[in-house]
Amino acid sequence: MGVRSLGYLRLESTDLEKWKRFGGEFLGLMPVEGPSSDSLYFRMDSYPARIVVAPGAEDRMTALGFEVLDERELARLVTDVEKAGIEVTSGTEAEAQERRVGGFVHFKDPGGNPVELFYGPILDHVPVSTPLVSKFVTGDMGFGHAIISAEDARGTFDFYVDVLGFIERNTMRSPGGTTWFMGCNPRHHTLGVTPMPGPGRLLHFMVEGATLDDVGLALDRASKFEIPMMHSLGKHTNDHMVSFYVWSPENYAVEFGWNGLQVPEPVPVYEITDGAFWGHHFTPPPQPPQPAG
Known part of the structure; x- marks a missing residue:
């Protein structure tokens, strides 16, 4: 299973x-x-x-x-x-x-x-209170998705599919190599693996709100708290999610999205040639202050 x-x-x-x-x-x-x-x-x-x-x-x-x-x-x-x-x-x-x-x-x-x-x-049955978000889309799809890296991305992808039971959803090629997106429930993808030198590490995670207003209000909060933007509002080509990305305090790419594609049954794999139908314009991570002199 x-x-x-x-x-x-x-x-x-x-x-x-x-x-x-x-x-x-x-x-x-x-x-x-x-x-x-x-x-x-x-x-x-x-x-x-x-x-x-x-x-x-x-x-x-x-x-x-x-x-x-x-x-x-x-x-x-x-x-x-x-x-x-x-x-x-x-x-x-x-x-x-x-x-x-x-x-x-x-x-x-x-x-x-x-x-x-x-x-x-272990559930403590204390109702969750998220007054800033109407509801997060979780349930049997878990809390969201994550993208990790590996030097041998293909071998790591094979492990998740062949051993842990993930299902390949799609791929995307870039100058650095191929990224694999995998699902394990109706959420389009729960995990992605991309090639990168050195030990594997977290690059990105996503949370999904239940309404478009949740995304818009999160955008307002990002502006209010001066959270550095990574990708402007846009719509993905693989999971069709409307979302934006910010840089976390550690410079992880953190996505706040809505209306991600659900895939209840396995479907044939495919390759995407662009990450977004529209939007998702990129801003580099903030640089640490340079010493004076």
Whole structure:
């Protein structure tokens, strides 16, 4: 059966103060308390925190958390991952409690990206409150999608399809190589892998609002809080999402979108030759201040 959705994202950041505004006041996620008093926890739906940001010496992704059906499915996938030559470590009970899940394992994918497979989110039944956003589109499609990198993007793509059960949706070529977009539920794509030298890392993640007004109001908040724009408002050619992108405090590409394409049944793969039907004009990331003199 394989992976069912992107369940959570865990980050380390050198600037948690910026993340308090970025996650809560801009994205509109619900800040909640968690087991670690020095970390930030953000909910967006009935699940436990979908995004957790811990203090760190560097800006990095520490876990891309994928949900599986149950404990037996997790065991089956662990066997398949180990057959692919990848060492898998079980999470401790304390680590599972911190993530608010029944159990999980962690490993690095062939590109070096930190991956966690989990089952059994622990629900506290406190209604989520996101007054800045009418509702986030989640449910069985998870919290959104992410794009990661790998030196051997093809080999990493093969791992996610052949071992973890993802379905190829489309590709896009660029001077740097081919990017693969994959789904594991009706959301057009849950994961993308793109070639890049060095260890794999997070490049991009997306959250989806339920209305076009959610996108427009998020644009207003980006302007109000001077969040640096990456891509202007536009419409994608692969998932048809209307969205804009900003640069996160770490310069991840963060997309706020609406009306993404859903693909309930597998369809033939295809290649796109442009990322947008219209819009999505690019602005480079902000540069750090240069020393005087």
